[in-house]
Amino acid sequence: MGLLSFCLLSLLAIAGVDAAQLSLQSPRFTISSGDASQLRSEPISLKQRPEPLKLAPTDVLKLSFQVVEKDGEKGVQPHQTFLRFFDAVSGEEGIQPVRVSSSGKAKFELNMAKPPGSIPPTTAENPLNVSLLLGSFEHSPARYELFDLFLPASQSAPPHELEHTFHPQPLIHHTFRPEQKVPPRIISAAGAILVLAPWVVLVGFLAHIKPSVPQLLSINIFPFIATLGASEALLFWYWVDLKLGDVLLYGGVLALFTAAAGKKALATKGDLRVGRK
Amino acid sequence: MAAWLLALLGLAISACAKSSTGNSVLVLLEPSLDKANFSTFFNGLTESGYELTFRAPRDAKPAVIEDDVAQFSHVVVFAPDTKSFAQDVTPQSLVSLLSKGTNLLLALSPKKQTIVNSLAAEFSLILPPPGTPLISHFPERDTPATVIPVKPTENPIVPTKGLLPVWFSGVPFAYSPNPLLVPILNAPSESFAADSTTDSGAEGIVEAADKGGEGLWAGSQLALVAGFQAHGDTRVLWAGGVDMFSDEFAQKESAKGQQSGNAQFVRDAAAWAFRESKVLRIDSVAHHRVNETEPRETYTTNDHVVFNTHISMFNPKTSVWEPYSGISDLQLEFTMLDPHIRTSLPPVPSNPGEYEVTFRVPDRHGVFKFIIDYKRKG
Known part of the structure; x- marks a missing residue:
């Protein structure tokens, strides 16, 4: 890709190198249950993570904050306001953009009855690290670790039908029929005598009548x-x-x-x- | 990772080339791209022993396929602004090149819907709309937001140990699960695809995401470079843009005082695509009864049969197939319709390249096959 076409971007980016940093003002989360009763509501400290948040299948998580310039109190609308949900164990990641008004105010709602497709597959044991990414052409980028979030476990995605052939497959052992059992020699010998006895009688008779x-x-x-x-x-x-x-x-x-x-x-x-x- | 597909009999391939399959390379290079700006990459290939032929995408000669025979062992397409190619380069002809044993190195266009971009969907890649390049505001730096340093991610194709961040500019892609497709370089988690160039484009990004489906291309689940190994063992390297192959990016500092990892990364990725690295071959297979040396025409039930095979790996430095004993999870199937026996086929420590197992033939009469089907990503 030719770089010339992005010279405008370049200029803007260079202009942004020494720009003011972005900061969050009054970030707060609220968890309410399906019947709208409030379960937990706390301001978020950007220095210390709160106790991990837990959501039941019908709970709603609301998040509100204002993006401001670090030095002033002026609200700004950054180019990129993304919530990043990251499962450190599986390495799965989901990105959810947040709508920010021109005054920098943002509200985000996560309704577990209708979870957005951007949430990565979850397990009951591992929390998702939730962080906020702020990126702008005019300001320095910022990244805030917000909290850990436990979500109800999701169903795992079905693997590709050929995926299993790219891993060692389970061994297959053939079940052999049991070895044939041979009766004891004495019984075999007795059976043989029994079978041959009529022939002895026949030969005896033939010898007697001498045909x-x-x-x-x-x-x-x-x-x-x-x-x-x-x-x-x-x-x-x-x-x-x-x-x-x-x-x-x-x-x-x-x-x-x-x-x-x-x-x-x-x-x-x-x-x-x-x-x- | 791409797959190593081993059929029962490996193909005997001439060992005179740098690659295991031949050293002729056709480069479809757009006239607007300066060849000199890709000298590190192209000279690296030439020094390795490849014969490069350059052609503009609209030129008719030299044709990629003549009389139904592929004319080159490898084809590189660097044409991000070319919408219409000469008649012999179509998505169909590129796919038929793969079935004729030609490897491909394809660079996607971040700006236009080229034939390379339309072909991508056939390889399980999901591209954002044309004109939405990858943007990252992280880390703070003096390059445009679309020129991004990317930390190499663990992958089975390109070794990442000691590899410095790679500069990337181009288009990211999502991908649907397909074991033949192996991401080599993932996008940084802070990056996303967008067409806006000012902060006022924020609304558009949220709206695109609200559309659902593949509304927003963002995060480290996207790939920037991926490898695809087709069923005929041919390989395709998909790159999100041509700039990462350029001298400009190769010489750009990605850490203080240190050149970026681009030169090393693209050379290693091309080595995989051109079947220099990670190429295995079955040289021979043999079977006989225990305590015998000659194979029998038929084996009977409960016979104890010894099966062995010899496997080599291509060494691009010497262009020689060398015995390879590094496979620890090789399996042998003894199959009549379904496998009746699947057993591991371990290497013989005293004999490099040799793998051997002894097993008892099932007490079922029928026509059985010995099958080694070893597929792994990479």
Whole structure:
């Protein structure tokens, strides 16, 4: 920004360097409740801060003072008459301008039923430091610490939806399923014996009846036995590795051979039974 | 602070430049501004290894984008009085520069509604009306009320230790909450934006505040300089005025017998904007089962898996990516739709730049991803 355009400001500012200081006359605060009854009213000493002020949600704080030149009693209207509300803990700050008449008289009202947007977020524990800033093109600036103010806690502003991703996020632990429980070996062994017992009985019976299959290896019957064995092997292969489509393809081809070999084997067996051979 | 955004794979970037992303700079400098008055800033950049190309905002050449390719690694816009730029400089083209990897340094105009000012709203900045510069009557001094010494505020971008107050003249801005936007220099609490030049303007200030909303721009919640890191890792530096970059402000005394902090401040801020400082990169990631060295195509439930990554930081002094072990809050997520595991990924003390963690794969079948999403302001 070019400075030339502000030469007027510059001249005014330079003129103000040695100007008189601004001062406050008869600053006073009053706290009244929602039903207009006065709770506290005191003049403000600029040297010593009063007891902290506390406002309930419906209370009204009124502040009045007159801005005068320090040397004289002449009231002035400064360029800047701001109340600064500052939360030293959170660092939040709010600035509220105060309307000052040309005679320097000012009145400010803070109605907690309708708090202005300039008040920073408040907490119940931390007071707001309230100070008055007086700035002028013609006078030296002045700053007065007025009092500490406790306001009802405000709701905290919602953070940006992505704000949490800019901080370490809570750790996530996976809850694993409990380890599978294995029964004691004796119980497993007993179960195994129970499962295998019918097979023992079966083998015992087979040994007893001693079945004989004299034509099993004959040239007409063995192919059927072999294709049946191949079908079993194919199902085992399916269990281990093969896809369904492969099984259907191989099984279909094998079924044709099995059917042909079965027909041949049954015919041979039939012939043997009727003693044709 | 701006964000360090690390995707799973860092971009391999040539290390021959001063900046981590290239050293060509286009300066859109208004003819009414004297180039010699910015010699400290521009010479500082040139001495660091940048190649500066100057162009008036209304000149057509050299274009910022040609054949859909950004022609410069960084663009500086110092044009507070220019309302209409050449055709290739529009808010849209500036935004598309960001998506093409070009960093921006933009100075706002306190007087006019320029395209830079209109673009500011897209970056969550809320500007006062045109013609309302920052004013402060504090402290009492011999400069105009609009030329203000500002004490540097703690921020994650520009180191403030030993930094003297910075002279500022320009426009302040409020900002809506946005984690990508990081204020670097806040306004003094006694300052405010106003268009009046005499004490009789007091009424106008109160009336503006009574309007509600953003009626009054005042106090230390306003920023004067802010950084914005876009999603593609490109950076934008917003400054409230061009004067803080000038020799006049750099040589101005801000404390008795001492030069202001301007020269140092603007150089450090530009170093961040041009991606010299605070730039991290993931060099590699690897994973394998415990007691093995090669990664597997698949891991099964309950496997104990080791994940490690190597991270470097760019050193602008040597233009070299150096191993960086200074991240203490890095996290690894093992994600199938939602993260099933989020664990810290601590640095390995014996191996600079190396971060490693061992974890047990959840007993859920599916396609999982290893994700490092490290975003911090600065």
